[in-house]
Amino acid sequence: xxxxxNFEFDDLQGLLRFGHGxxxxxxxxxxxxxxxxxxxxxxxxAPITDASTTDTLPDTALxxxxxxxxxxxxxxxxxxxxxxxxxxxxxxxxDESRSRRLGDVDDNTPSKWEWGGSETAVPxxxxxxxxxxxxxxxxxxxVEGEHFAEAFHLLSQLPTxxxxxxxxxxxxxxxxxxxxxxxxxxxxxxxxxxxxSNLLAPGEMVLGYPNEYGHYTPRPLIDPQEDRLAAELPxxxxxxxxxxxxxxxxxxxxxxxxxxxxxxxxxxxxxAASDADRxxxxxxxxxxxxxxxxxxxxEHIPGIAAEDHGNNFxxxxxxxxxxxxxxxxxxxxxxxxxxxxxxxxxxxxxxxxILGFAQAPExxxxxxxxxxxxxxxxxxxxxxxxxEDAVKPDAPAGDxxxxxxxxxxxxxxxxxxxxxxxxxxxxxxxxxxxxxxxxGHRKPLIDGQSTDHFNRPDAAGTMRTVCHLPxxxxxxxxxxxFMPGLxxxxxxxxxxxxxxxxxx
Amino acid sequence: MTPQSTFMITATVRVGELKNLRTxxxxxxxxxxxxxxxxxxxLVPFGKFDRLHFARFVIIEAKTAHEITAFGVNPxxxxxTLAFLGDIDGDKESFLAQLAEHAASGLKQIFSYxxxxxxxxxxxxxxxxxxxxxxxxxxxxWIGRTVKxxxxxxxxxxxxxxxxxxxxxxxxxxxxxxxRQKLLSYVExxxxxxxxxxxxxxxxxxxxxxxxxxxxxxxxxxLLLLSPIFLIIAPFFAIRLRMLERSDPELFIRPSRExxxxxxxxxxxxxxxxYSVFGDVKPGLFRLLTFRFIVFLTDYIARHIYNRGYLTRxxxxxxxxxxxxxxxxxxFFASNYDGSHESYMDDFINKVxxxxxxxxxxxxxxxxxxxLIKDGAQxxxxxxxxxxxxxIPTEVWYKAYPGLTAVDxxxxxxxxxxxxxxxxxxxxxxxxxxxx
Numbered sequence: 001x002x003x004x005x006n007f008e009f010d011d012l013q014g015l016l017r018f019g020h021g022x023x024x025x026x027x028x029x030x031x032x033x034x035x036x037x038x039x040x041x042x043x044x045x046a047p048i049t050d051a052s053t054t055d056t057l058p059d060t061a062l063x064x065x066x067x068x069x070x071x072x073x074x075x076x077x078x079x080x081x082x083x084x085x086x087x088x089x090x091x092x093x094x095d096e097s098r099s100r101r102l103g104d105v106d107d108n109t110p111s112k113w114e115w116g117g118s119e120t121a122v123p124x125x126x127x128x129x130x131x132x133x134x135x136x137x138x139x140x141x142x143v144e145g146e147h148f149a150e151a152f153h154l155l156s157q158l159p160t161x162x163x164x165x166x167x168x169x170x171x172x173x174x175x176x177x178x179x180x181x182x183x184x185x186x187x188x189x190x191x192x193x194x195x196x197s198n199l200l201a202p203g204e205m206v207l208g209y210p211n212e213y214g215h216y217t218p219r220p221l222i223d224p225q226e227d228r229l230a231a232e233l234p235x236x237x238x239x240x241x242x243x244x245x246x247x248x249x250x251x252x253x254x255x256x257x258x259x260x261x262x263x264x265x266x267x268x269x270x271x272a273a274s275d276a277d278r279x280x281x282x283x284x285x286x287x288x289x290x291x292x293x294x295x296x297x298x299e300h301i302p303g304i305a306a307e308d309h310g311n312n313f314x315x316x317x318x319x320x321x322x323x324x325x326x327x328x329x330x331x332x333x334x335x336x337x338x339x340x341x342x343x344x345x346x347x348x349x350x351x352x353x354i355l356g357f358a359q360a361p362e363x364x365x366x367x368x369x370x371x372x373x374x375x376x377x378x379x380x381x382x383x384x385x386x387x388e389d390a391v392k393p394d395a396p397a398g399d400x401x402x403x404x405x406x407x408x409x410x411x412x413x414x415x416x417x418x419x420x421x422x423x424x425x426x427x428x429x430x431x432x433x434x435x436x437x438x439x440g441h442r443k444p445l446i447d448g449q450s451t452d453h454f455n456r457p458d459a460a461g462t463m464r465t466v467c468h469l470p471x472x473x474x475x476x477x478x479x480x481x482f483m484p485g486l487x488x489x490x491x492x493x494x495x496x497x498x499x500x501x502x503x504x
Numbered sequence: 505m506t507p508q509s510t511f512m513i514t515a516t517v518r519v520g521e522l523k524n525l526r527t528x529x530x531x532x533x534x535x536x537x538x539x540x541x542x543x544x545x546x547l548v549p550f551g552k553f554d555r556l557h558f559a560r561f562v563i564i565e566a567k568t569a570h571e572i573t574a575f576g577v578n579p580x581x582x583x584x585t586l587a588f589l590g591d592i593d594g595d596k597e598s599f600l601a602q603l604a605e606h607a608a609s610g611l612k613q614i615f616s617y618x619x620x621x622x623x624x625x626x627x628x629x630x631x632x633x634x635x636x637x638x639x640x641x642x643x644x645x646w647i648g649r650t651v652k653x654x655x656x657x658x659x660x661x662x663x664x665x666x667x668x669x670x671x672x673x674x675x676x677x678x679x680x681x682x683x684r685q686k687l688l689s690y691v692e693x694x695x696x697x698x699x700x701x702x703x704x705x706x707x708x709x710x711x712x713x714x715x716x717x718x719x720x721x722x723x724x725x726x727l728l729l730l731s732p733i734f735l736i737i738a739p740f741f742a743i744r745l746r747m748l749e750r751s752d753p754e755l756f757i758r759p760s761r762e763x764x765x766x767x768x769x770x771x772x773x774x775x776x777x778x779y780s781v782f783g784d785v786k787p788g789l790f791r792l793l794t795f796r797f798i799v800f801l802t803d804y805i806a807r808h809i810y811n812r813g814y815l816t817r818x819x820x821x822x823x824x825x826x827x828x829x830x831x832x833x834x835x836f837f838a839s840n841y842d843g844s845h846e847s848y849m850d851d852f853i854n855k856v857x858x859x860x861x862x863x864x865x866x867x868x869x870x871x872x873x874x875x876l877i878k879d880g881a882q883x884x885x886x887x888x889x890x891x892x893x894x895x896i897p898t899e900v901w902y903k904a905y906p907g908l909t910a911v912d913x914x915x916x917x918x919x920x921x922x923x924x925x926x927x928x929x930x931x932x933x934x935x936x937x938x939x940x
Contacts, residue, residue: 086761086764090761095768100772101772190882213883217885339854356816356817361914367854367855372850412846413884420844421846425843426775427842427912432912446906458677458938459934460934461677461683461933461934461938465669
């Protein structure tokens with residue numbers, strides 16, 4: 001099945017294919033629509049960057065995404081909106097049960113957020129501008145044009161700053177990324193994917209294509225007989241009579257995560273009795289990588305070039321976490337497990353594993369990572385503060401953190417699953433009541449058992465435990481957005497403002 | 505060893521009393537936590553019953569009854585039914601007697617909303633026995649592990665873990681034998697002071713042992729004797745199965761957000777959650793017999809093979825049961841599992857999709873399967889929609905050991921075994937220390 005060998009990159013927003021890493025200056029705008037007609041006019045002419053490649057790298061980029069309120073305000077019919085997923089329609093903060101699941105409790109509670117903290121506070125539009133160093137202001141003026149202020153109301157401009165892929169705690173970030181199998185060469189069949197692979201079916205990230213189950217994620221499909229405007233949309237591959245508003249689009253999840261850099265390093269410094277090497281050791285164990293990105297484990301896996309040392313490994317050889325602790329950040333974020341636990345060599349051993357026999361007590365708790373991958377596109381913000389400076393008593397205060405962005409085709413199976421079942425889960429992979437050491441909140445369990453510690457398994461036997469971990473990362477804002485393909489964007493811009501069966 | 509058993513008392517709710525019953529049941533719950541029992545509530549003080557693992561009150565309503573019309577069959581009538589379920593140590597009869605003794609007034613008050621129960625006129629114990637429904641398949645994560653044992657072993661782990669932190673630097677991480685010696689004497693001391701108890705297991709009831717053994721060997725024997733018949737019907741079975749799998753309507757209906765909300769509001773407060781699901785058996789004798797046979801085998805396998813912490817690749821289910829009701833036309837399934845709903849389902853699809861297909865594909869609304877084990881659950885969205893659509897809220901849910909997962913319980917038991925078994929080599933010792 002090689003039908004997409006000429007993938008429609010020109011209909012895809014560039015962010016799905018590129019991180020725009022060379023475009024160091026960024027500006028993330030949270031907008032509400034002030035005038036629907038003016039907004040539609042601006043949208044129909046907006047120079048949105050697509051994913052096709054050119055001979056020279058572009059100097060600028062522009063990407064756009066809409067919240068469900070944004071789509072409603074733009075008069076997208078409610079019957080079309082119903083085609084999106086529940087998570088998108090309800091929103092990141094629209095339901096307390098979701099907040100509980102995501103760990104948005106205590107200090108992370110949405111009511112304390114700076115933006116997006118309630119259903120009505122979610123911005124309509126998220127506009128992402130990228131430019132080469134020093135050229136952002138000029139690009140912004142170009143992008144906005146004449147009637148921008150008339151069309152949109154600027155709610156907030158999220159701070160961003162490029163510090164060369166190093167996140168504020170001082171670690172190289174963004175190393176683990178799935179490779180999208182644009183040509184759909186790899187089989188998604190469970191019987192052919194025993195081991196972990198970094199290659200991922202396009203349908204995991206882009207709507208309108210088969211996902212890792214070989215199926216199409218539900219998305220809005222429109223009958224062109226009833227809606228002539230839809231004739232310009234791409235065809236739905238799985239429903240040839242219908243047009244696909246989702247195709248070449250994706251969901252964009254954004255969370256502003258504030259990082260307490262002095263708090264982090266001072267805590268570790270105290271824990272290490274001010275021994276710089278020990279301090280570094282504990283931090284490294286919590287992250288699962290050294291500051292330069294070297295993982296605490298080395299091994300070769302398919303789908304990643306052998307030279308990519310930062311990514312070319314699984315945890316199969318370290319089941320107990322003696323090298324990289326089970327609870328370490330990178331192990332939670334991507335456990336790198338195949339569909340079967342290690343040791344499947346033939347039919348018989350496969351059958352034994354399927355039936356659950358011959359397993360160590362804590363083996364196979366986490367499987368099939370391929371269904372829970374995120375394409376990350378975040379940027380950090382705040383002034384750089386090295387660990388060495390952060391531990392000093394006169395360390396400069398200031399807000400630092402990351403504008404976490406990920407692109408997924410299924411918010412609940414990908415982003416929410418990773419956040420809930422892996423990141424903040426106090427029982428992840430059999431750990432003993434500890435949440436993600438970097439990003440987790442520290443709320444005790446329902447029976448009062450504390451979760452504010454971090455265990456490092458040790459070959460000697462007894463684990464090394466760090467107790468009374470404070471919360472280092474606090475959520476300050478966030479939301480679920482839809483990043484349409486370019487034809488879908490044209491459709492959204494063109495829908496009549498007196499739309500039939502509209503929500504309002 | 506004390507074997508586990510179950511009870512499930514069901515009765516039709518009186519017409520017009522549904523809302524009042526819901527309000528009364530809600531009063532059993534903790535104020536801040538919807539659907540979670542207050543262990544010390546006045547009506548049914550669950551916490552006082554030290555043989556009780558899990559319990560729930562659920563009002564079984566047939567909200568998806570109309571789905572069977574897709575098969576050209578009229579829905580059968582179903583009146584909302586109150587079910588009170590529990591998983592317990594030891595036998596059902598003596599437990600029901602305890603319930604009737606210590607929670608009489610509360611239970612009477614609750615059951616008075618049901619037909620043919622009057623607070624004054626009915627003998628509660630007799631009535632409960634009469635209204636008990638047996639399951640067709642039952643899964644127990646670890647047969648023989650009692651509530652008492654779970655609490656004692658959790659206390660042991662907590663105590664050892666704190667003490668080990670205290671002594672490890674002083675004794676030295678590498679000095680594993682002295683470390684262990686210290687831990688052992690510490691446990692002895694704590695036991696002596698009455699702060700730790702490790703009650704030895706009770707002798708296995710002889711009657712249960714005999715019955716279990718007869719079941720263990722009897723069932724395969726009977727199946728073996730019947731195997732010629734199976735062989736003869738196999739081709740016909742295969743043809744009929746494939747015909748039905750091709751022709752059965754697949755219902756791709758998204759559950760309403762309102763319905764999802766009533767379910768999720770009860771979830772993710774503890775590390776474990778409950779799941780109650782109710783639906784119709786697909787019409788026709790073929791589907792019913794296939795369903796019953798698979799459930800029968802599941803019960804056998806759960807009882808004799810998967811009784812030590814895992815059900816094939818799944819280690820997150822504490823208890824689960826399948827109950828056929830309404831004269832075999834409908835099935836009720838209840839489970840207690842670790843993790844959140846989404847991860848429970850994803851884990852299921854990816855690890856045991858084939859098992860789900862076997863067990864549920866004979867129910868109305870289940871996504872199309874091939875040869876009973878293929879596809880089905882791996883049709884992700886049809887499957888996720890159908891299982892949520894058929895899920896019903898649980899009014900009151902009780903778990904005797906909040907904060908603990910099945911993996912925790914197994915670990916705590918291994919720690920305890922390490923205290924009691926003394927002949928270990930270095931590698932085993934390190935392994936044991938790593939658990940604490």
